[in-house]
Amino acid sequence: xxxxxxxxxxxxxxxxxxxxxxxxxxxxxxxxxxxxxxxxxxxxxxxxxxxxxxxxxxxxxxxxxxxxxxxxxxxxxxxxxxxxxxxxxxxxxxxxxxxxxxxxxxxxxxxxxxxxxxxxxxxxxxxxxxxxxxxxxxxxxxxxxxxxxxxxxxxxxxxxxxxxxxxxxxxxxxxxxxxxxxxxxxxxxxxxxxxxxxxxxxxxxxxxxxxxxxxxxxxxxxxxxxxxxxxxxxxxxxxxxxxxxxxxxxxxxxxxxxxxxxxxxxxxxxxxxxxxxxxxxxxxxxxxxxxxxxxxxxxxxxxxxxxxxxxxxxxxxxxxxxxxxxxxxxxxxxxxxxxxxxxxxxxxxxxxxxxxxxxxxxxxxxxxxxxxxxxxxxxxxxxxxxxxxxxxxxxxxxxxxxxxxxxxxxxxxxxxxxxxxxxxxxxxxxxxxxxxxxxxxxxxxxxxxxxxxxxxxxxxxxxxxxxxxxxxxxxxxxxx
Amino acid sequence: xxxxxxxxxxxxxxxxxxxxxxxxxxxxxxxxxxxxxxxxxxxxxxxxxxxxxxxxxxxxxxxxxxxxxxxxxxxxxxxxxxxxxxxxxxxxxxxxxxxxxxxxxxxxxxxxxxxxxxxxxxxxxxxxxxxxxxxxxxxxxxxxxxxxxxxxxxxxxxxxxxxxxxxxxxxxxxxxxxxxxxxxxxxxxxxxxxxxxxxxxxxxxxxxxxxxxxxxxxxxxxxxxxxxxxxxxxxxxxxxxxxxxxxxxxxxxxxxxxxxxxxxxxxxxxxxxxxxxxxxxxxxxxxxxxxxxxxxxxxxxxxxxxxxxxxxxxxxxxxxxxxxxxxxxxxxxxxxxxxxxxxxxxxxxxxxxxxxxxxxxxxxxxxxxxxxxxxxxxxxxxxxxxxxxxxxxxxxxxxxxxxxxxxxxxxxxxxxxxxxxxxxxxxxxxxxxxxxxxxxxxxxxxxxxxxxxxxxxxxxxxxxxxxxxxxxxxxxx
Numbered sequence: 005x006x007x008x009x010x011x012x013x014x015x016x017x018x019x020x021x022x023x024x025x026x027x028x029x030x031x032x033x034x035x036x037x038x039x040x041x042x043x044x045x046x047x048x049x050x051x052x053x054x055x056x057x058x059x060x061x062x063x064x065x066x067x068x069x070x071x072x073x074x075x076x077x078x079x080x081x082x083x084x085x086x087x088x089x090x091x092x093x094x095x096x097x098x099x100x101x102x103x104x105x106x107x108x109x110x111x112x113x114x115x116x117x118x119x120x121x122x123x124x125x126x127x128x129x130x131x132x133x134x135x136x137x138x139x140x141x142x143x144x145x146x147x148x149x150x151x152x153x154x155x156x157x158x159x160x161x162x163x164x165x166x167x168x169x170x171x172x173x174x175x176x177x178x179x180x181x182x183x184x185x186x187x188x189x190x191x192x193x194x195x196x197x198x199x200x201x202x203x204x205x206x207x208x209x210x211x212x213x214x215x216x217x218x219x220x221x222x223x224x225x226x227x228x229x230x231x232x233x234x235x236x237x238x239x240x241x242x243x244x245x246x247x248x249x250x251x252x253x254x255x256x257x258x259x260x261x262x263x264x265x266x267x268x269x270x271x272x273x274x275x276x277x278x279x280x281x282x283x284x285x286x287x288x289x290x291x292x293x294x295x296x297x298x299x300x301x302x303x304x305x306x307x308x309x310x311x312x313x314x315x316x317x318x319x320x321x322x323x324x325x326x327x328x329x330x331x332x333x334x335x336x337x338x339x340x341x342x343x344x345x346x347x348x349x350x351x352x353x354x355x356x357x358x359x360x361x362x363x364x365x366x367x368x369x370x371x372x373x374x375x376x377x378x379x380x381x382x383x384x385x386x387x388x389x390x391x392x393x394x395x396x397x398x399x400x401x402x403x404x405x406x407x408x409x410x411x412x413x414x415x416x417x418x419x420x421x422x423x424x425x426x427x428x429x430x431x432x433x434x435x436x437x438x439x440x441x442x443x444x445x446x447x448x449x450x451x452x453x454x455x456x457x458x459x460x461x462x463x464x465x466x467x468x469x470x471x472x473x474x475x476x477x478x479x480x481x482x483x484x
Numbered sequence: 485x486x487x488x489x490x491x492x493x494x495x496x497x498x499x500x501x502x503x504x505x506x507x508x509x510x511x512x513x514x515x516x517x518x519x520x521x522x523x524x525x526x527x528x529x530x531x532x533x534x535x536x537x538x539x540x541x542x543x544x545x546x547x548x549x550x551x552x553x554x555x556x557x558x559x560x561x562x563x564x565x566x567x568x569x570x571x572x573x574x575x576x577x578x579x580x581x582x583x584x585x586x587x588x589x590x591x592x593x594x595x596x597x598x599x600x601x602x603x604x605x606x607x608x609x610x611x612x613x614x615x616x617x618x619x620x621x622x623x624x625x626x627x628x629x630x631x632x633x634x635x636x637x638x639x640x641x642x643x644x645x646x647x648x649x650x651x652x653x654x655x656x657x658x659x660x661x662x663x664x665x666x667x668x669x670x671x672x673x674x675x676x677x678x679x680x681x682x683x684x685x686x687x688x689x690x691x692x693x694x695x696x697x698x699x700x701x702x703x704x705x706x707x708x709x710x711x712x713x714x715x716x717x718x719x720x721x722x723x724x725x726x727x728x729x730x731x732x733x734x735x736x737x738x739x740x741x742x743x744x745x746x747x748x749x750x751x752x753x754x755x756x757x758x759x760x761x762x763x764x765x766x767x768x769x770x771x772x773x774x775x776x777x778x779x780x781x782x783x784x785x786x787x788x789x790x791x792x793x794x795x796x797x798x799x800x801x802x803x804x805x806x807x808x809x810x811x812x813x814x815x816x817x818x819x820x821x822x823x824x825x826x827x828x829x830x831x832x833x834x835x836x837x838x839x840x841x842x843x844x845x846x847x848x849x850x851x852x853x854x855x856x857x858x859x860x861x862x863x864x865x866x867x868x869x870x871x872x873x874x875x876x877x878x879x880x881x882x883x884x885x886x887x888x889x890x891x892x893x894x895x896x897x898x899x900x901x902x903x904x905x906x907x908x909x910x911x912x913x914x915x916x917x918x919x920x921x922x923x924x925x926x927x928x929x930x931x932x933x934x935x936x937x938x939x940x941x942x943x944x945x946x947x948x949x950x951x952x953x954x955x956x957x958x959x960x961x
Contacts, residue, residue: 085530086530205530240532241534242760321564325572326527332528342568343566366753370751
């Protein structure tokens with residue numbers, strides 16, 4: 005814990021409880037680093053004063069002997085598409101540049117009630133649409149491991165913050181891989197829980213039936229701990245599940261009891277050979293510890309990306325209709341009537357990728373096209389979901405790459421949206437199926453770029469997923 | 485050629501739930517602008533709707549009452565369009581798989597039973613209001629955003645303007661009877677659009693229809709449909725064709741006119757609302773709601789006739805309104821005289837409601853007080869005239885009990901025969917001419933003697949005793 009860099013929350017908590025350091029000193033160290041690494045552009049807003057003030061309150065709380073929360077003193081960053089009362093909520097969009105939220109997301113209330121300290125709001129691809137964080141209206145984020153590379157997206161700011169020790173943990177949102185892919189690019193853990201496990205109330209909607217708040221952390225255990233606090237039914241979100249919340253952080257698995265499925269559709273020529281080789285090494289280690297490996301098939305995988313880009317954009321086209329210049333957000337100058345207000349405000353306020361997706365989504369919902377696109381895609385979504393549910397009758401987790409490629413350079417994929425969309429090929433199917441998935445770092449490639457692998461679990465099997473993630477993490481410790 | 489009118493109605497009925505359809509905001513009418521609002525109904529980024537269970541229950545109640553099939557599984561949908569008073573840029577409604585489908589409403593018209601079939605009943609939310617009359621700018625009041633509505637869509641089974649109006653009246657009576665809406669058309673609780681077409685009499689094929697909007701009274705509905713029918717017949721007779729379009733009723737100019745095509749040409753891009761889980765109606769919920777359904781007017785009227793021995797006509801009138809029927813039963817129970825109670829309601833009560841233009845819920849005399857008043861007459865404490873003309877009138881203005889009014893104002897009936905006899909003797913001796921006329925056969929003058937005696941006794945005498953004594957005296961002498 006030299007220079008207040010912690011490898012896990014447990015280290016930090018032990019130090020805080022032994023009173024060898026104060027929350028204030030920890031928060032202060034993180035704030036200094038955020039300032040020193042401002043060029044990474046990971047944060048859109050830093051709550052310097054309120055975070056320090058909160059830290060002092062927490063120190064007093066500990067000193068007074070009052071009971072402390074599960075996340076006591078944990079310095080957390082929040083993706084700037086999650087609402088916090090009285091703070092700006094920009095979604096990295098010009099259309100919400102000056103917008104302040106009048107309420108807080110359920111997850112924020114829950115984190116604060118367990119004594120976490122919120123450091124600020126992180127950068128993202130505009131409205132969480134993108135895989136490189138280059139779609140932010142407020143500039144791209146640099147990858148803290150290699151600053152010439154993108155941090156991934158859309159939770160690029162959150163991944164860079166954790167990867168660069170500018171926060172111990174960060175919240176992201178995952179609609180098609182937006183937590184897992186940047187986690188793998190920035191050498192951190194990225195957890196996307198089961199759809200419905202965490203309330204979406206206060207998460208700015210992109211694709212409502214896909215969106216799920218996720219956690220970026222240094223370890224699976226940290227991610228699990230934060231999940232534990234945020235998960236559970238919320239009367240403000242009727243899609244939130246009432247399934248009981250488990251002790252995810254404490255989950256562990258005997259490797260001999262673990263059945264790992266390896267889908268053949270995910271290990272093809274599309275996968276970077278070096279990533280493949282690194283994953284095979286992990287698989288062999290797990291096998292050596294007694295885990296059972298089984299090749300399996302997810303036959304509808306090839307339709308996942310197309311299905312996703314029909315359904316998620318359809319929902320997005322409707323979800324983003326509220327940004328019309330009428331009540332809040334950006335309104336164009338010189339408008340003549342309501343239609344003129346909509347057209348100009350939205351044309352000027354939204355970025356290119358957001359407009360592309362709104363148009364795509366509007367098209368697939370239009371009269372005469374609905375059946376051919378939206379309805380058909382819904383049917384395919386069901387088939388993909390069934391692929392996964394069937395697979396989990398045979399295996400406990402499915403193991404796959406997180407990204408087909410290592411972190412790429414700025415501008416490399418921006419010219420062609422389809423190439424960019426392919427970056428999500430391994431992460432999108434889980435959002436279609438609603439199942440939980442986690443990206444766990446497995447080391448650096450020959451160029452020194454971080455690589456992650458993905459574990460996928462059955463619906464609401466987060467404990468299994470965390471247990472398996474700990475085994476993967478352990479293989480890495482053994483090798484270094 | 486003779487033409488036949490064909491009409492289908494789409495009615496929006498505003499529910500009277502305490503809170504909005506998808507958030508906890510109050511639905512109170514007339515609150516200061518933008519005070520009944522929250523992140524959800526203001527469509528703040530990240531806010532989510534949650535369905536108010538009472539809205540679902542109201543829809544099921546109406547569905548059961550109108551013989552609809554209640555879907556065990558139904559879904560909400562988004563209807564997408566841009567309008568400044570629609571904060572989300574979409575309205576949450578139902579499209580495929582509505583909560584209720586395939587029912588009917590029956591009503592009497594000119595002594596015949598008419599049945600209009602229903603296509604569907606679905607749940608949706610209202611939009612806000614644009615305010616144009618403050619300075620140059622347009623303002624938005626979001627208080628109404630998210631107020632729950634039911635949309636009731638009929639088949640084109642209506643064949644006359646009278647039928648259209650009778651159907652609406654019946655629908656209004658049903659929602660009021662169920663207690664799910666106040667059904668007030670002028671205040672916009674009931675809003676009606678009509679699909680109107682005409683066809684040669686005897687033809688099976690429907691003509692091209694127009695959709696008429698903006699009719700905000702029963703009279704408007706009749707007038708607008710009548711106008712539109714005549715307009716269409718005129719067009720056809722002069723060799724033209726009907727354009728399928730949306731037309732607005734202008735009550736001042738007394739005409740329908742086409743909306744601008746831009747306003748009418750919408751592609752709503754309906755799709756299932758992903759923020760709300762599918763609605764499952766279990767058998768348990770269904771039987772629970774069935775058990776809660778009030779006894780319907782026809783059933784109740786039949787019961788009134790057999791249980792209380794009141795005329796069928798009275799029973800029908802009293803059961804036009806559930807609160808009135810409740811009022812009747814309570815008052816009858818208090819006084820123990822259902823027949824007299826029915827007479828009071830049919831007479832004094834309904835007349836007063838009409839004069840004051842109020843509903844029974846706002847009637848100043850509670851059922852219990854009316855019951856006590858009726859029993860005072862029954863027990864002979866006061867006579868009927870005093871009850872109607874003095875005590876009832878006072879009770880309208882003050883919350884005092886009828887007993888206290890009688891006591892305070894000394895209105896108790898005089899049944900003392902010697903006192904009455906004395907007054908009658910005075911009347912007879914003071915009216916020798918009338919007495920002579922009576923004896924010569926003008927027996928109608930009996931009433932005159934009763935009146936004079938009553939006048940002398942300030943109206944408080946027991947009229948039966950006056951009758952008895954007077955009869956005896958006139959016959960004996």
